[in-house]
Amino acid sequence: MPDQHGKGVVVTGAGNGIGRALAHRMAAAGARVVVNDLDAEAARAVAAEIGAHAVAGDAASPDGVAHLVERARVELEAIDVWFGNAGIERGHGLDAPEEDWAAALDVNVMAHVRAARLLVPGWVARGAGRFVVTASAAGLLTMLGSPTYSVSKHGAVAFAEWLSATYRHRGVVVQAICPQGVRTRMYEEAGALKEVLAHDAVLTPEQVAEAAWQALDGDRFLVLPHPEVGAYYAARASDTDRWLGGMNRVQQHLDGQAGGMR
Template structure:
Protein backbone atom coordinates (compact mmCIF):
# COMPACT_ATOMS: atom_id res chain seq x y z
CA UNK A 1 0.00 0.00 0.00
CA UNK A 2 1.58 3.32 -0.99
CA UNK A 3 1.60 5.75 1.92
CA UNK A 4 2.82 8.81 0.04
CA UNK A 5 0.82 11.71 1.41
CA UNK A 6 -1.07 9.53 3.89
CA UNK A 7 -1.78 11.24 7.21
CA UNK A 8 -0.46 9.04 10.01
CA UNK A 9 -0.36 9.17 13.80
CA UNK A 10 2.02 6.94 15.77
CA UNK A 11 1.58 6.87 19.55
CA UNK A 12 4.50 6.04 21.81
CA UNK A 13 6.78 7.05 18.96
CA UNK A 14 9.61 8.57 20.96
CA UNK A 15 11.42 5.28 21.37
CA UNK A 16 11.59 1.67 20.25
CA UNK A 17 8.99 0.21 17.92
CA UNK A 18 7.06 3.47 17.68
CA UNK A 19 10.13 5.40 16.59
CA UNK A 20 10.96 2.71 14.02
CA UNK A 21 7.41 2.77 12.64
CA UNK A 22 7.35 6.55 12.40
CA UNK A 23 10.77 6.63 10.74
CA UNK A 24 9.88 4.01 8.14
CA UNK A 25 6.52 5.57 7.29
CA UNK A 26 8.04 9.03 6.90
CA UNK A 27 10.78 7.61 4.68
CA UNK A 28 8.07 6.12 2.45
CA UNK A 29 6.37 9.50 2.07
CA UNK A 30 3.76 9.61 4.83
CA UNK A 31 2.97 12.73 6.83
CA UNK A 32 3.62 11.61 10.40
CA UNK A 33 2.50 12.93 13.76
CA UNK A 34 4.86 11.66 16.46
CA UNK A 35 3.18 11.28 19.84
CA UNK A 36 4.84 10.50 23.15
CA UNK A 37 4.78 11.53 26.79
CA UNK A 38 8.54 12.08 26.54
CA UNK A 39 8.64 15.56 25.02
CA UNK A 40 12.36 15.53 24.22
CA UNK A 41 12.17 12.13 22.53
CA UNK A 42 9.06 12.97 20.49
CA UNK A 43 10.55 16.26 19.35
CA UNK A 44 13.84 14.60 18.41
CA UNK A 45 12.11 11.90 16.33
CA UNK A 46 9.85 14.45 14.64
CA UNK A 47 12.85 16.62 13.77
CA UNK A 48 14.77 13.61 12.45
CA UNK A 49 12.00 12.41 10.13
CA UNK A 50 10.39 15.71 9.15
CA UNK A 51 7.28 14.93 11.17
CA UNK A 52 5.25 16.86 13.72
CA UNK A 53 5.47 16.21 17.45
CA UNK A 54 2.37 16.17 19.63
CA UNK A 55 3.34 15.70 23.24
CA UNK A 56 0.90 14.09 25.63
CA UNK A 57 -1.04 11.16 26.95
CA UNK A 58 -2.47 8.80 24.32
CA UNK A 59 -4.49 6.75 26.81
CA UNK A 60 -6.94 8.84 28.83
CA UNK A 61 -10.16 10.03 27.25
CA UNK A 62 -9.01 13.64 27.46
CA UNK A 63 -5.53 12.79 26.21
CA UNK A 64 -6.74 10.81 23.20
CA UNK A 65 -9.21 13.54 22.30
CA UNK A 66 -6.51 16.19 22.49
CA UNK A 67 -4.16 14.10 20.35
CA UNK A 68 -6.78 13.42 17.67
CA UNK A 69 -7.77 17.09 17.59
CA UNK A 70 -4.14 18.24 17.32
CA UNK A 71 -3.34 15.70 14.59
CA UNK A 72 -6.42 16.62 12.57
CA UNK A 73 -5.57 20.30 12.92
CA UNK A 74 -2.02 19.75 11.69
CA UNK A 75 -2.67 17.12 9.03
CA UNK A 76 -6.17 18.05 7.93
CA UNK A 77 -7.37 14.54 8.79
CA UNK A 78 -6.13 11.11 9.86
CA UNK A 79 -5.81 8.15 7.48
CA UNK A 80 -3.84 5.68 9.61
CA UNK A 81 -3.62 5.35 13.37
CA UNK A 82 -0.81 3.34 14.92
CA UNK A 83 -1.90 2.55 18.47
CA UNK A 84 1.61 1.69 19.58
CA UNK A 85 1.98 3.09 23.12
CA UNK A 86 2.06 0.37 25.74
CA UNK A 87 3.31 -0.41 29.23
CA UNK A 88 4.35 -3.43 31.29
CA UNK A 89 3.56 -2.86 34.94
CA UNK A 90 2.98 -5.24 37.83
CA UNK A 91 4.15 -8.79 38.50
CA UNK A 92 2.27 -11.94 39.51
CA UNK A 93 -0.83 -12.03 41.66
CA UNK A 94 0.64 -9.22 43.75
CA UNK A 95 0.18 -6.72 40.92
CA UNK A 96 -1.70 -3.83 42.51
CA UNK A 97 -5.05 -2.36 41.53
CA UNK A 98 -3.12 0.63 40.20
CA UNK A 99 -0.96 -1.67 38.04
CA UNK A 100 -4.04 -3.36 36.59
CA UNK A 101 -5.79 -0.06 35.97
CA UNK A 102 -2.75 1.43 34.22
CA UNK A 103 -2.21 -1.65 32.03
CA UNK A 104 -5.83 -1.77 30.93
CA UNK A 105 -5.95 1.98 30.39
CA UNK A 106 -2.86 2.20 28.17
CA UNK A 107 -2.87 -1.22 26.50
CA UNK A 108 -6.61 -1.52 25.83
CA UNK A 109 -8.83 1.46 26.55
CA UNK A 110 -6.54 3.85 24.67
CA UNK A 111 -7.42 1.86 21.53
CA UNK A 112 -11.13 1.95 22.30
CA UNK A 113 -11.07 5.69 22.89
CA UNK A 114 -9.15 6.38 19.70
CA UNK A 115 -11.43 4.18 17.61
CA UNK A 116 -14.52 5.99 18.91
CA UNK A 117 -13.13 9.22 17.52
CA UNK A 118 -11.67 7.88 14.28
CA UNK A 119 -13.96 5.19 12.94
CA UNK A 120 -17.13 7.27 12.35
CA UNK A 121 -15.22 9.58 9.98
CA UNK A 122 -13.57 6.62 8.25
CA UNK A 123 -16.96 5.00 7.71
CA UNK A 124 -18.23 8.17 6.06
CA UNK A 125 -15.43 8.13 3.50
CA UNK A 126 -15.08 4.37 3.29
CA UNK A 127 -11.40 4.19 4.21
CA UNK A 128 -9.16 4.12 7.26
CA UNK A 129 -6.57 1.94 8.95
CA UNK A 130 -6.15 1.12 12.65
CA UNK A 131 -2.96 -0.71 13.64
CA UNK A 132 -2.46 -2.03 17.17
CA UNK A 133 0.96 -2.90 18.52
CA UNK A 134 -0.01 -5.85 20.67
CA UNK A 135 2.46 -8.65 21.40
CA UNK A 136 2.93 -12.37 21.06
CA UNK A 137 1.79 -12.23 24.69
CA UNK A 138 -1.63 -11.26 23.31
CA UNK A 139 -1.78 -14.52 21.34
CA UNK A 140 0.02 -16.76 23.83
CA UNK A 141 0.76 -15.53 27.35
CA UNK A 142 3.45 -13.73 29.30
CA UNK A 143 4.82 -15.59 32.29
CA UNK A 144 5.41 -13.34 35.27
CA UNK A 145 3.09 -10.53 34.18
CA UNK A 146 -0.66 -11.15 34.23
CA UNK A 147 -1.34 -7.46 33.66
CA UNK A 148 0.63 -7.42 30.42
CA UNK A 149 -0.68 -10.77 29.22
CA UNK A 150 -4.34 -10.03 29.91
CA UNK A 151 -4.25 -6.48 28.55
CA UNK A 152 -2.47 -7.54 25.35
CA UNK A 153 -5.00 -10.35 24.84
CA UNK A 154 -7.70 -7.73 25.21
CA UNK A 155 -5.91 -5.46 22.71
CA UNK A 156 -5.92 -8.25 20.13
CA UNK A 157 -9.57 -9.07 20.92
CA UNK A 158 -10.62 -5.46 20.41
CA UNK A 159 -8.72 -5.31 17.13
CA UNK A 160 -10.46 -8.53 16.03
CA UNK A 161 -13.82 -7.03 16.89
CA UNK A 162 -13.07 -3.88 14.93
CA UNK A 163 -12.03 -5.89 11.90
CA UNK A 164 -15.02 -8.23 12.03
CA UNK A 165 -17.40 -5.30 12.41
CA UNK A 166 -16.09 -2.75 9.91
CA UNK A 167 -13.85 -4.40 7.30
CA UNK A 168 -16.64 -4.48 4.72
CA UNK A 169 -16.96 -0.71 5.12
CA UNK A 170 -13.35 0.12 4.27
CA UNK A 171 -11.72 0.03 7.71
CA UNK A 172 -8.56 -2.10 7.76
CA UNK A 173 -7.43 -3.34 11.18
CA UNK A 174 -4.10 -4.99 11.92
CA UNK A 175 -2.33 -6.29 15.03
CA UNK A 176 1.46 -6.46 15.34
CA UNK A 177 2.46 -9.32 17.64
CA UNK A 178 6.24 -9.64 18.08
CA UNK A 179 8.09 -11.59 20.74
CA UNK A 180 11.27 -10.06 22.16
CA UNK A 181 12.26 -6.72 20.65
CA UNK A 182 15.38 -4.83 21.66
CA UNK A 183 13.66 -1.92 23.39
CA UNK A 184 13.74 -0.32 26.83
CA UNK A 185 10.95 -2.70 27.89
CA UNK A 186 13.19 -5.69 27.17
CA UNK A 187 16.15 -4.00 28.86
CA UNK A 188 14.03 -3.58 31.99
CA UNK A 189 12.67 -7.16 31.97
CA UNK A 190 15.39 -8.40 34.31
CA UNK A 191 15.45 -12.20 34.65
CA UNK A 192 12.65 -12.54 32.08
CA UNK A 193 14.91 -11.27 29.29
CA UNK A 194 16.02 -14.81 28.45
CA UNK A 195 12.43 -16.00 28.09
CA UNK A 196 11.40 -13.02 25.98
CA UNK A 197 14.40 -13.58 23.74
CA UNK A 198 13.69 -17.31 23.27
CA UNK A 199 13.46 -16.98 19.46
CA UNK A 200 16.00 -14.16 19.24
CA UNK A 201 15.21 -10.60 20.16
CA UNK A 202 14.98 -8.47 17.04
CA UNK A 203 15.55 -4.78 16.37
CA UNK A 204 12.60 -2.36 16.28
CA UNK A 205 13.43 -1.71 12.63
CA UNK A 206 12.68 -5.36 11.87
CA UNK A 207 9.22 -4.94 13.37
CA UNK A 208 8.72 -1.85 11.20
CA UNK A 209 9.79 -3.82 8.14
CA UNK A 210 7.31 -6.60 8.93
CA UNK A 211 4.60 -3.99 9.30
CA UNK A 212 5.57 -2.36 6.04
CA UNK A 213 5.26 -5.68 4.23
CA UNK A 214 1.87 -6.31 5.86
CA UNK A 215 0.50 -2.99 4.59
CA UNK A 216 0.59 -4.48 1.10
CA UNK A 217 -1.89 -7.28 1.78
CA UNK A 218 -3.88 -5.99 4.76
CA UNK A 219 -3.24 -9.17 6.77
CA UNK A 220 -4.66 -8.94 10.29
CA UNK A 221 -1.87 -10.65 12.21
CA UNK A 222 1.58 -9.20 11.66
CA UNK A 223 4.17 -11.62 13.06
CA UNK A 224 7.74 -10.28 13.02
CA UNK A 225 8.68 -13.63 14.59
CA UNK A 226 7.11 -16.10 12.10
CA UNK A 227 7.42 -19.00 14.56
CA UNK A 228 4.66 -17.42 16.66
CA UNK A 229 2.15 -18.67 14.09
CA UNK A 230 3.04 -22.25 15.00
CA UNK A 231 2.84 -21.59 18.73
CA UNK A 232 -0.54 -19.93 18.24
CA UNK A 233 -1.86 -22.89 16.24
CA UNK A 234 -0.61 -25.37 18.86
CA UNK A 235 -2.22 -23.35 21.61
CA UNK A 236 -5.57 -23.61 19.82
CA UNK A 237 -5.55 -27.30 18.92
CA UNK A 238 -3.40 -28.76 21.71
CA UNK A 239 -4.24 -26.44 24.57
CA UNK A 240 -3.34 -28.73 27.46
CA UNK A 241 -0.05 -29.72 25.88
CA UNK A 242 0.73 -26.08 25.21
CA UNK A 243 -0.12 -25.11 28.82
CA UNK A 244 2.08 -27.95 30.08
CA UNK A 245 4.93 -26.53 28.02
CA UNK A 246 4.37 -23.07 29.42
CA UNK A 247 4.28 -24.49 32.94
CA UNK A 248 7.61 -26.19 32.24
CA UNK A 249 9.02 -22.76 31.42
CA UNK A 250 7.51 -21.41 34.63
CA UNK A 251 9.23 -24.12 36.64
CA UNK A 252 12.51 -23.23 34.97
CA UNK A 253 12.01 -19.64 36.06
CA UNK A 254 11.25 -20.72 39.61
CA UNK A 255 14.39 -22.85 39.65
CA UNK A 256 16.26 -19.61 39.00
CA UNK A 257 14.45 -17.93 41.87
CA UNK A 258 11.85 -16.08 39.81
CA UNK A 259 8.43 -16.58 41.40
CA UNK A 260 5.01 -15.21 40.52
Protein backbone atom coordinates in the same frame (compact mmCIF):
# COMPACT_ATOMS: atom_id res chain seq x y z
CA MET B 1 4.78 -2.35 -2.27
CA PRO B 2 2.38 -0.39 -0.04
CA ASP B 3 1.86 3.20 -1.17
CA GLN B 4 1.75 5.53 1.82
CA HIS B 5 2.97 8.64 0.02
CA GLY B 6 1.10 11.68 1.30
CA LYS B 7 -0.97 9.69 3.82
CA GLY B 8 -1.65 11.26 7.21
CA VAL B 9 -0.22 8.97 9.89
CA VAL B 10 -0.26 9.16 13.69
CA VAL B 11 2.09 7.05 15.80
CA THR B 12 1.56 6.99 19.56
CA GLY B 13 4.38 6.13 21.94
CA ALA B 14 6.77 7.18 19.19
CA GLY B 15 9.50 8.75 21.31
CA ASN B 16 11.56 5.56 21.31
CA GLY B 17 11.53 1.84 20.54
CA ILE B 18 9.02 0.38 18.10
CA GLY B 19 7.06 3.63 17.88
CA ARG B 20 10.10 5.64 16.87
CA ALA B 21 10.97 3.01 14.24
CA LEU B 22 7.40 3.05 12.88
CA ALA B 23 7.48 6.84 12.59
CA HIS B 24 10.80 6.70 10.75
CA ARG B 25 9.61 3.96 8.38
CA MET B 26 6.37 5.70 7.52
CA ALA B 27 8.12 9.02 6.93
CA ALA B 28 10.66 7.27 4.70
CA ALA B 29 7.72 5.95 2.67
CA GLY B 30 6.50 9.50 2.09
CA ALA B 31 3.78 9.69 4.74
CA ARG B 32 3.04 12.86 6.67
CA VAL B 33 3.55 11.87 10.30
CA VAL B 34 2.46 13.07 13.72
CA VAL B 35 4.74 11.81 16.47
CA ASN B 36 3.11 11.39 19.86
CA ASP B 37 4.72 10.53 23.17
CA LEU B 38 4.20 11.29 26.84
CA ASP B 39 7.83 12.45 26.83
CA ALA B 40 7.58 15.79 25.03
CA GLU B 41 11.34 16.09 24.48
CA ALA B 42 11.52 12.63 22.90
CA ALA B 43 8.53 13.38 20.66
CA ARG B 44 10.11 16.61 19.45
CA ALA B 45 13.45 14.88 18.83
CA VAL B 46 11.91 12.15 16.67
CA ALA B 47 9.78 14.66 14.80
CA ALA B 48 12.88 16.73 14.05
CA GLU B 49 14.71 13.63 12.77
CA ILE B 50 12.04 12.83 10.18
CA GLY B 51 10.47 16.20 9.40
CA ALA B 52 7.24 15.39 11.21
CA HIS B 53 4.91 17.12 13.66
CA ALA B 54 5.25 16.47 17.39
CA VAL B 55 2.13 16.32 19.55
CA ALA B 56 3.18 15.41 23.07
CA GLY B 57 0.74 14.13 25.65
CA ASP B 58 -1.18 11.19 27.05
CA ALA B 59 -2.51 8.92 24.29
CA ALA B 60 -4.61 6.86 26.72
CA SER B 61 -6.91 9.14 28.75
CA PRO B 62 -10.18 10.33 27.18
CA ASP B 63 -9.02 13.96 27.15
CA GLY B 64 -5.55 13.04 25.96
CA VAL B 65 -6.80 10.97 23.03
CA ALA B 66 -9.28 13.67 22.03
CA HIS B 67 -6.54 16.32 22.14
CA LEU B 68 -4.20 14.18 20.03
CA VAL B 69 -6.84 13.45 17.38
CA GLU B 70 -7.84 17.12 17.22
CA ARG B 71 -4.24 18.35 16.87
CA ALA B 72 -3.36 15.64 14.36
CA ARG B 73 -6.30 16.60 12.18
CA VAL B 74 -5.10 20.20 12.19
CA GLU B 75 -1.56 19.18 11.23
CA LEU B 76 -2.49 16.47 8.70
CA GLU B 77 -5.96 17.59 7.55
CA ALA B 78 -7.03 13.95 7.66
CA ILE B 79 -5.84 10.92 9.65
CA ASP B 80 -5.51 7.99 7.27
CA VAL B 81 -3.52 5.59 9.47
CA TRP B 82 -3.42 5.32 13.25
CA PHE B 83 -0.63 3.34 14.89
CA GLY B 84 -1.76 2.75 18.48
CA ASN B 85 1.69 1.86 19.71
CA ALA B 86 1.87 3.29 23.24
CA GLY B 87 1.91 0.56 25.87
CA ILE B 88 3.17 -0.24 29.35
CA GLU B 89 4.34 -3.30 31.25
CA ARG B 90 3.61 -2.85 34.93
CA GLY B 91 2.70 -5.23 37.74
CA HIS B 92 4.01 -8.73 38.37
CA GLY B 93 2.57 -11.83 39.94
CA LEU B 94 -0.76 -12.48 41.58
CA ASP B 95 -0.15 -9.64 44.04
CA ALA B 96 0.14 -6.97 41.34
CA PRO B 97 -1.57 -3.93 42.87
CA GLU B 98 -4.92 -2.61 41.69
CA GLU B 99 -3.35 0.57 40.35
CA ASP B 100 -1.06 -1.46 38.07
CA TRP B 101 -4.02 -3.41 36.72
CA ALA B 102 -5.92 -0.17 36.11
CA ALA B 103 -2.95 1.47 34.36
CA ALA B 104 -2.28 -1.57 32.14
CA LEU B 105 -5.91 -1.82 31.05
CA ASP B 106 -6.15 1.94 30.49
CA VAL B 107 -3.04 2.24 28.31
CA ASN B 108 -2.99 -1.17 26.62
CA VAL B 109 -6.73 -1.52 25.92
CA MET B 110 -8.84 1.57 26.53
CA ALA B 111 -6.50 3.84 24.60
CA HIS B 112 -7.42 1.87 21.46
CA VAL B 113 -11.13 1.98 22.27
CA ARG B 114 -11.05 5.74 22.81
CA ALA B 115 -9.12 6.39 19.61
CA ALA B 116 -11.41 4.15 17.56
CA ARG B 117 -14.51 5.96 18.84
CA LEU B 118 -13.13 9.20 17.40
CA LEU B 119 -11.68 7.82 14.16
CA VAL B 120 -13.88 5.00 12.88
CA PRO B 121 -17.10 6.94 12.19
CA GLY B 122 -15.25 9.29 9.85
CA TRP B 123 -13.47 6.41 8.14
CA VAL B 124 -16.77 4.60 7.62
CA ALA B 125 -18.27 7.75 6.12
CA ARG B 126 -15.47 8.03 3.56
CA GLY B 127 -14.97 4.27 3.15
CA ALA B 128 -11.29 4.13 4.11
CA GLY B 129 -9.03 4.11 7.19
CA ARG B 130 -6.45 1.96 8.89
CA PHE B 131 -6.14 1.18 12.62
CA VAL B 132 -2.94 -0.64 13.64
CA VAL B 133 -2.49 -1.89 17.20
CA THR B 134 0.93 -2.74 18.58
CA ALA B 135 -0.06 -5.71 20.72
CA SER B 136 2.44 -8.48 21.49
CA ALA B 137 2.92 -12.20 21.17
CA ALA B 138 1.73 -12.06 24.79
CA GLY B 139 -1.68 -11.10 23.39
CA LEU B 140 -1.83 -14.36 21.45
CA LEU B 141 0.02 -16.58 23.94
CA THR B 142 0.87 -15.26 27.41
CA MET B 143 3.60 -13.43 29.31
CA LEU B 144 4.99 -15.39 32.24
CA GLY B 145 5.43 -13.25 35.32
CA SER B 146 3.12 -10.43 34.31
CA PRO B 147 -0.62 -11.07 34.43
CA THR B 148 -1.38 -7.39 33.85
CA TYR B 149 0.56 -7.37 30.58
CA SER B 150 -0.84 -10.72 29.43
CA VAL B 151 -4.46 -9.83 30.11
CA SER B 152 -4.28 -6.32 28.72
CA LYS B 153 -2.49 -7.40 25.54
CA HIS B 154 -5.07 -10.17 25.05
CA GLY B 155 -7.64 -7.41 25.42
CA ALA B 156 -5.88 -5.30 22.80
CA VAL B 157 -5.95 -8.17 20.31
CA ALA B 158 -9.56 -8.97 21.16
CA PHE B 159 -10.65 -5.38 20.58
CA ALA B 160 -8.76 -5.25 17.29
CA GLU B 161 -10.46 -8.51 16.22
CA TRP B 162 -13.87 -7.11 17.08
CA LEU B 163 -13.15 -3.89 15.23
CA SER B 164 -12.06 -5.79 12.12
CA ALA B 165 -15.01 -8.17 12.19
CA THR B 166 -17.42 -5.24 12.57
CA TYR B 167 -16.06 -2.70 10.08
CA ARG B 168 -13.87 -4.38 7.45
CA HIS B 169 -16.69 -4.42 4.90
CA ARG B 170 -16.97 -0.65 5.33
CA GLY B 171 -13.40 0.14 4.37
CA VAL B 172 -11.72 0.06 7.78
CA VAL B 173 -8.56 -2.08 7.85
CA VAL B 174 -7.48 -3.28 11.30
CA GLN B 175 -4.16 -4.95 12.05
CA ALA B 176 -2.38 -6.22 15.17
CA ILE B 177 1.42 -6.33 15.43
CA CYS B 178 2.44 -9.21 17.71
CA PRO B 179 6.22 -9.52 18.14
CA GLN B 180 8.11 -11.53 20.75
CA GLY B 181 11.48 -10.27 21.95
CA VAL B 182 12.36 -6.80 20.67
CA ARG B 183 15.43 -4.87 21.73
CA THR B 184 13.63 -2.17 23.68
CA ARG B 185 13.81 -0.91 27.25
CA MET B 186 11.17 -3.44 28.30
CA TYR B 187 13.34 -6.29 27.01
CA GLU B 188 16.47 -4.94 28.68
CA GLU B 189 14.63 -4.75 32.01
CA ALA B 190 13.04 -8.23 31.71
CA GLY B 191 15.53 -9.99 33.99
CA ALA B 192 15.28 -13.78 33.85
CA LEU B 193 12.55 -13.53 31.19
CA LYS B 194 15.12 -12.26 28.69
CA GLU B 195 16.05 -15.91 28.09
CA VAL B 196 12.44 -16.74 27.18
CA LEU B 197 11.97 -13.66 25.01
CA ALA B 198 15.20 -14.40 23.15
CA HIS B 199 14.18 -17.97 22.28
CA ASP B 200 13.39 -17.10 18.65
CA ALA B 201 15.85 -14.22 18.27
CA VAL B 202 15.56 -10.67 19.51
CA LEU B 203 14.61 -8.25 16.76
CA THR B 204 15.44 -4.58 16.50
CA PRO B 205 12.59 -2.06 16.53
CA GLU B 206 13.48 -1.30 12.92
CA GLN B 207 12.89 -4.93 11.94
CA VAL B 208 9.46 -4.82 13.57
CA ALA B 209 8.64 -1.57 11.79
CA GLU B 210 9.69 -3.07 8.46
CA ALA B 211 7.44 -6.08 9.06
CA ALA B 212 4.57 -3.74 9.88
CA TRP B 213 5.18 -1.65 6.76
CA GLN B 214 5.32 -4.73 4.55
CA ALA B 215 2.02 -5.93 6.07
CA LEU B 216 0.27 -2.76 4.90
CA ASP B 217 0.29 -4.42 1.49
CA GLY B 218 -2.31 -7.15 1.70
CA ASP B 219 -4.04 -5.89 4.85
CA ARG B 220 -3.56 -9.14 6.79
CA PHE B 221 -4.79 -8.85 10.36
CA LEU B 222 -1.96 -10.53 12.26
CA VAL B 223 1.47 -9.02 11.73
CA LEU B 224 4.04 -11.51 13.06
CA PRO B 225 7.60 -10.16 12.95
CA HIS B 226 8.57 -13.50 14.55
CA PRO B 227 6.91 -16.02 12.18
CA GLU B 228 7.29 -18.75 14.82
CA VAL B 229 4.51 -17.11 16.82
CA GLY B 230 1.98 -18.31 14.24
CA ALA B 231 2.90 -21.93 14.94
CA TYR B 232 2.75 -21.39 18.71
CA TYR B 233 -0.66 -19.76 18.34
CA ALA B 234 -1.94 -22.71 16.30
CA ALA B 235 -0.54 -25.20 18.82
CA ARG B 236 -2.20 -23.33 21.66
CA ALA B 237 -5.56 -23.54 19.91
CA SER B 238 -5.27 -27.18 18.82
CA ASP B 239 -4.10 -28.62 22.16
CA THR B 240 -4.42 -26.04 24.90
CA ASP B 241 -3.52 -28.35 27.78
CA ARG B 242 -0.35 -29.52 26.09
CA TRP B 243 0.61 -25.93 25.38
CA LEU B 244 -0.11 -24.87 28.98
CA GLY B 245 1.98 -27.79 30.19
CA GLY B 246 4.88 -26.55 28.10
CA MET B 247 4.51 -23.02 29.43
CA ASN B 248 4.38 -24.35 32.97
CA ARG B 249 7.65 -26.17 32.41
CA VAL B 250 9.21 -22.87 31.38
CA GLN B 251 7.78 -21.32 34.56
CA GLN B 252 9.31 -24.11 36.64
CA HIS B 253 12.66 -23.42 34.98
CA LEU B 254 12.33 -19.74 35.90
CA ASP B 255 11.36 -20.69 39.46
CA GLY B 256 14.48 -22.83 39.68
CA GLN B 257 16.65 -19.98 38.51
CA ALA B 258 15.11 -17.66 41.08
CA GLY B 259 15.66 -20.26 43.79
CA GLY B 260 19.28 -20.64 42.81
CA MET B 261 19.84 -16.90 43.13
CA ARG B 262 18.50 -16.71 46.69
